[in-house]
Amino acid sequence: MQQQTVLVTGGTGFVATHVIVQLLQQGYRVNTTVRSLSSQSQLFETLKSAGMQASQDNVQLIEADLLNDTNWLTAMQGCDYVLHVASPLPMGDPKNEDDVIKPAVEGTLRVLTFAKKAGVKRVVMTSNFGAVGYSNTDTSQVITEQSWTNPKQKGLSVYNKSKVLAERAAWDYIHSDGQGLELSVINPMGIFGPLINQRLSAGHSLLRQLMSGEMQRLPDINMGIVDVRDVADLHIRAMLSPQAAGERFLALAGGTMSLIDIAHYLKKAMPQHSANISTKALPTWLLKIVALFNPKARAIKPLVGVYRQASNQKARTLLGWQPRSNEQAMLAAAQSLVHYKLI
Template sequence: MYPDLIIMIKENNQTLILVTGGTGFVGIHAIHQLLQKGYQVKTTIRSLDRKKEILAMLKTAGIIQFDKLKFIEADLTRDANWDEAAKDCDYVLHIASPINLKIPKDENEMIKPAVEGTFRVLKAARNAGVKRVVMTSNFGAVGYSNKVKTALITEESWTDPAEKGLSAYNKSKVLAELAAWDFIKTEGQGLELAVINPMGIFGPSFNADLSSGYELLKSILDGTMKTIPNLVLGIVDVRDVADLHIRAMTNPAANGQRFIALAGGTMSLPQISQFLKQELPEAAKNASTKTLPDWLVRLAAIFSPKARAIVPMLGINRNASNEKARKLLGWQPRTNEQAVLAAAESLLKYNLNKI
């Protein structure tokens, strides 16, 4: 074993990381990578009943020892246990997001928990003397004020919270991130912050409880999506999102910075369908090759809630840059195709590709 690697493992053994939202798609991958690197990890879950779920996922990922992993029950919508969660931690990866499975009638039902949850984590981190928080935001906080434009989107770009048609989810993300930066400036007392803004997250899953991106792939694979909307996606592999969080946690240059997480370039849903038919011909034999024009999506939105949910995504500029993360942090993400294929293979692994 190389001397530098021995030193790094020894240092990591003495470093405690809090990961909020351990059952989440990004959260579990972050925990997996941190444990692999020898870190001590504490993770929050809304109910300790889900502890077995995390352990099962980590076993699937190849982790066999759990002496460096601790659990604490904490909910972003409640004050209880956040000070205890942050206690003795060197860093916090704030990945958790309030759960809201339905589109709320009042957008504040989604915005208020996101902002208040961010404050709870940041205050606990500050009070505990944490060095740096790395917060998961998303592309909705960066590039949703750039409709039908060709300008390259960078970390300098911000979504206008007042943008017409902005979803409650994306509005909650931009307002939560703005609140976080304001907190650091006015109340942080030396606490450092870095923010990760991922685009569409794909990649492998450690269990059959799959994220929303998989539903999209499933509907393409099994042919239930008879015609494919011409949605253009920026894509990133979940393994690379977790890796970027860890790089932003430890690299001094990441303090005070935000990083767009994407593989590079874009893929449209019709391109994804063609790619899956090419790479997984048997599994994707029912995948459609027909493209649904934008005007027809808008017409269908009058009658269909699913189509209505797609309309705000039509014409969004996804021409974004990952140069900052590459240059500043040495990040080397997988390709769009690798991320999509890994996600599709997870659907097949858990036999979830059936109609």
């Protein structure tokens, strides 16, 4: 039987790299899009550190940009599946929100359009919880995949707005021009678990601030958490399962942890690395004042007070997904920060 090839977009990203590792473990060949072919040696090194022998025989890099048609058809040639993981992640608030929204929406539509042209069977798209649960006002109800965030909601970050608009555009395309192409969407909560190189994800950056003592007071943030290895596994399950076509799946371990919960847990689990961790609360009224002149506080403010009790039942039942616990994901993340000397 001929080895199948899967296209993974944004191959040097945190989630995408873990996806590539698991695809290689399962015997697939991987095409992956990158902004520059100069990142090949770095990607191969990262895959090697995760125990995978990567070479041009099993991993092919293709230079492609979400805002440009060049090379997308080439990247998808001979692929049954596309895992669209790439998404622009702004550092701080951009001056113009279109700098983030345009590549997210146009890039998604570009990937779907070329996937259909190339005869791809199914696209699995990485969205996020920001596209699902940020407009939920009924805290007596557990959030499910039926919920949608209102993109016009006051206080919604540009990043979350871009994710909801990109996901909406994807479903609209499938229901109109995309007949014959299947779509599944993964909506992860806060992604932790192990780093496999020194590049910090957004979640690990927050955790580093906590563990280094830079965050002396902890804001009222409750997080739904998921291990990156389980996010990668869920992408592959959604790629292969007949039941996943036309469905979206919330990816979370179950329940939530507050920053104070995480601080207490790490102090107990990693006493030798937690001397600087604060367990003091930061009142929300004070955070709002600090956010007026502090960019880091401003970035955290939209996370405060968001209701995050959501269900992972659909992924468990339909796809047999069994995620690690919140504590396992957080411990693996903290241990990898220590391993890479990032704290």
